[in-house]
Amino acid sequence: MEKRKIEIMDTTLRDGEQTSGVSFSAAEKLTIAQLLLEELNIDRIEIASARVSEGEFQGVSGIMSWAEEKGYTSRIEVLTFVDGGLSIDWMKKSGAKVQNLLTKGSLNHLTHQLKKTPEQHFSEIAQTIALAKENNIETNVYLEDWSNGMRNSPEYVFQYLDFLTQQPIKRILLPDTLGVLIPSQAFEFISTITAKYPNTHFDFHAHNDYDLSVANVMEAIKAGIKGLHVTVNGMGERAGNAPLESTVAVINDFMPDVKINIKETSLYSVSKLVETFTGYRIPANKPIVGDNVFTQTAGIHADGDNKNNLYFNDLLPERFGRKRKYALGKTSGKANIEKNLQELGLKLNQEDLKLVTQRIIELGDKKETVTKEDLPYIISDVLDSHTYEEKIKIESYILVHSKGMRPSTTLCLKFDGEIIEENAQGDGQFDAFMNALTKIYKSKKLTLPKLIDYAVRIPPGSSSDALCETIITWVNNGKEFKTRGLDSDQTVAAIIATQKMLNVITQ
Numbered sequence: 001m002e003k004r005k006i007e008i009m010d011t012t013l014r015d016g017e018q019t020s021g022v023s024f025s026a027a028e029k030l031t032i033a034q035l036l037l038e039e040l041n042i043d044r045i046e047i048a049s050a051r052v053s054e055g056e057f058q059g060v061s062g063i064m065s066w067a068e069e070k071g072y073t074s075r076i077e078v079l080t081f082v083d084g085g086l087s088i089d090w091m092k093k094s095g096a097k098v099q100n101l102l103t104k105g106s107l108n109h110l111t112h113q114l115k116k117t118p119e120q121h122f123s124e125i126a127q128t129i130a131l132a133k134e135n136n137i138e139t140n141v142y143l144e145d146w147s148n149g150m151r152n153s154p155e156y157v158f159q160y161l162d163f164l165t166q167q168p169i170k171r172i173l174l175p176d177t178l179g180v181l182i183p184s185q186a187f188e189f190i191s192t193i194t195a196k197y198p199n200t201h202f203d204f205h206a207h208n209d210y211d212l213s214v215a216n217v218m219e220a221i222k223a224g225i226k227g228l229h230v231t232v233n234g235m236g237e238r239a240g241n242a243p244l245e246s247t248v249a250v251i252n253d254f255m256p257d258v259k260i261n262i263k264e265t266s267l268y269s270v271s272k273l274v275e276t277f278t279g280y281r282i283p284a285n286k287p288i289v290g291d292n293v294f295t296q297t298a299g300i301h302a303d304g305d306n307k308n309n310l311y312f313n314d315l316l317p318e319r320f321g322r323k324r325k326y327a328l329g330k331t332s333g334k335a336n337i338e339k340n341l342q343e344l345g346l347k348l349n350q351e352d353l354k355l356v357t358q359r360i361i362e363l364g365d366k367k368e369t370v371t372k373e374d375l376p377y378i379i380s381d382v383l384d385s386h387t388y389e390e391k392i393k394i395e396s397y398i399l400v401h402s403k404g405m406r407p408s409t410t411l412c413l414k415f416d417g418e419i420i421e422e423n424a425q426g427d428g429q430f431d432a433f434m435n436a437l438t439k440i441y442k443s444k445k446l447t448l449p450k451l452i453d454y455a456v457r458i459p460p461g462s463s464s465d466a467l468c469e470t471i472i473t474w475v476n477n478g479k480e481f482k483t484r485g486l487d488s489d490q491t492v493a494a495i496i497a498t499q500k501m502l503n504v505i506t507q
């Protein structure tokens, strides 16, 4: 079967920059333009609106000098206005060769914004197209608010298209400017137009106000559109445009008769770069590029991946230069832990695996985020906790830290079945805790080991806030030994290490 080629036009640098709060520098625009055209193999890109600012002029001029050298000028477009030649002048000076002329696709916009009649508008458009041609600038025409135009003034839309299809232009864009189309209507409106003007190249530009942009894009393709507008990460005015990443995946996976030539493996790195340049964070659950979309969290899913990849779909992370991950937390089962252990090259017996799983679930219950890098610490903590009998237990404590007063502790200790409570102050919270403990031991005519070193560290490479390890070195009867405690709070970790010390010396 001969595949139908659909042109992909990326407008991250024009509509994407209309995301509130986003502004690219000239250097950032050049880098993104280069990646879009050369790394991703996007057919065409729109890089700015004409006349916006001096900075935009510099940005467009820089991209056009590079494009001239590379022979890419016909793939780079600038949005222009029906403004008596001001935009054409701006384009000429910048070196841009393709204009996307913004015109009115609904009678409502024409009447209320431009305050013109269709005849006046068409005449000015014809003059602008002619002027562009004289200056060797190619024209595509945008019918702004076209989707509402089809609903409210279809006679105007068709009168306009009858005129436009006779003009020396390359493409006509049908935009869903306000994101109001549902898929069935996108199909109905577009197929009526492609049937009436079979020799014209129509593009479609979706907006995502109802989260229907990609669904509408699919219907537009079925209805005979020849090109699509997209943006990286779905950036754009209001709720944004059709995201490049999902559009590519949907076409590749569900439209076998359609050909696009986008390099999937580079989508993620380009998305991340755009995220960095814009400061506009990608939601973690955004399809294809979100941080969590290739992470299995539920224990049953991780288990199923071990059994004939039961929880895989066609969106394999490697397609997009990414990797599957297995989350650690409250909903983990043994399988999640084992998958992470495999990556670290570690193995545990079934009993230890159960204990480690239990500890991770406890941390998850406390809303802590546990990462793969935390695992060796959790393993060592769990394994050394069950090497001795727990005769002495810190039942409860209050640590008080305030401005202008010495830190203090109330400690409740279970000592051979007896509950003993004591208060003390200290130079810090842990010092106050140790002073209260010393008082209890003195009352029993016992001495505590001497603390000679106190070290705190977090698992290297860990991006989680879950864990901090406190390692304390003690000397008891001339013999040095270490105990460690693990918690999200370093003082609590030190108290856990101290409880271990109390039990070590009674073994």
Ligand SMILES: CC(=O)SCCNC(=O)CCNC(=O)[C@H](O)C(C)(C)COP(=O)(O)OP(=O)(O)OC[C@H]1O[C@@H](n2cnc3c(N)ncnc32)[C@H](O)[C@@H]1OP(=O)(O)O
Pocket (backbone or CB within 6 Å): 015, 018, 049, 050, 051, 052, 053, 079, 080, 081, 082, 083, 102, 103, 104, 113, 114, 144, 177, 237
């Ligand atoms: C659906 C979209 O995303 S459209 C995106 C279009 N791109 C932009 O708007 C880029 C950013 N815009 C700008 O920098 C500025 O708005 C400019 C330079 C275009 C114009 O700035 P200003 O002269 O200050 O006008 P302002 O922004 O207040 O209003 C827009 C003017 O454009 C007119 N206009 C609207 N559509 C068009 C059009 N297709 N062609 C020509 N003029 C138009 C409006 O009627 C209004 O004119 P008026 O001031 O005579 O009433």
Ligand SMILES: CC(C)C(=O)C(=O)O
Pocket (backbone or CB within 6 Å): 015, 079, 102, 142, 143, 144, 145, 173, 175, 176, 177, 178, 205, 207
């Ligand atoms: C400039 C036009 C195409 C636009 O962004 C829209 O109509 O949404």
